Amino acid sequence: xxxxxxxxxxxxxxxxxxxxxxxxxxxxxxxxxxxxxxxxxxxxxxxxxxxxxxxxxxxxxxxxxxxxxxxxxxxxxxxxxxxxxxxxxxxxxxxxxxxxxxxxxxxxxxx
Amino acid sequence: xxxxxxxxxxxxxxxxxxxxxxxxxxxxxxxxxxxxxxxxxxxxxxxxxxxxxxxxxxxxxxxxxxxxxxxxxxxxxxxxxxxxxxxxxxxxxxxxxxxxxxxxxxxxxxxxx
Numbered sequence: 636x637x638x639x640x641x642x643x644x645x646x647x648x649x650x651x652x653x654x655x656x657x658x659x660x661x662x663x664x665x666x667x668x669x670x671x672x673x674x675x676x677x678x679x680x681x682x683x684x685x686x687x688x689x690x691x692x693x694x695x696x697x698x699x700x701x702x703x704x705x706x707x708x709x710x711x712x713x714x715x716x717x718x719x720x721x722x723x724x725x726x727x728x729x730x731x732x733x734x735x736x737x738x739x740x741x742x743x744x745x746x
Numbered sequence: 747x748x749x750x751x752x753x754x755x756x757x758x759x760x761x762x763x764x765x766x767x768x769x770x771x772x773x774x775x776x777x778x779x780x781x782x783x784x785x786x787x788x789x790x791x792x793x794x795x796x797x798x799x800x801x802x803x804x805x806x807x808x809x810x811x812x813x814x815x816x817x818x819x820x821x822x823x824x825x826x827x828x829x830x831x832x833x834x835x836x837x838x839x840x841x842x843x844x845x846x847x848x849x850x851x852x853x854x855x856x857x858x859x
Contacts, residue, residue: 724789738788
């Protein structure tokens with residue numbers, strides 16, 4: 636089945652700086668790549684997603700890029716704020732209703 | 747909409763006891779997913795339903811775990827008998843048939859002593 640890896644496991648950034656989280660996937664048939672944000676004591680919430688026919692997608696301060704050839708995709712958060720501190724999960728799916736999640740990245744924004 | 751509702755939010759039980767976790771999906775959603783989250787294994791899909799029918803239960807750890815969806819607005823995940831290694835956060839998520847986004851509930855934090 637699909638295997639998704641996330642790096643780094645923990646990321647600390649100064650408020651206002653950018654944060655980048657990278658994920659790799661193994662199944663070349665995967666065509667849907669969502670990113671979820673999980674705050675303490677809550678369930679994961681979708682923040683952005685991208686499909687395999689698009690190379691980049693942006694929504695305000697967050698963006699996702701996809702490199703199908705290399706089988707990796709990245710989340711970019713610009714102008715980080717304290718409320719961006721959370722665990723971020725990437726996931727991949729080949730359209731079979733199953734999402735394979737990475738282990739998550741703890742992002743800490745230092746005020 | 748109230749979102750996905752799970753109960754209880756926290757459960758502490760002793761090894762060997764039966765545990766039942768409950769989920770109410772978002773109204774109109776016809777896919778329901780049960781996940782387990784641990785530090786070691788991350789988020790794992792246990793089982794998912796479509797129109798109340800179990801489609802894929804390959805992630806269910808063993809026979810001690812069972813899940814049902816008697817109607818479109820209710821699902822249960824049961825562990826009998828529970829063991830300490832079942833301690834985790836269990837999430838329910840739902841999705842509409844025309845969408846791709848899975849909406850997660852707040853989770854049930856289970857501790858088996």
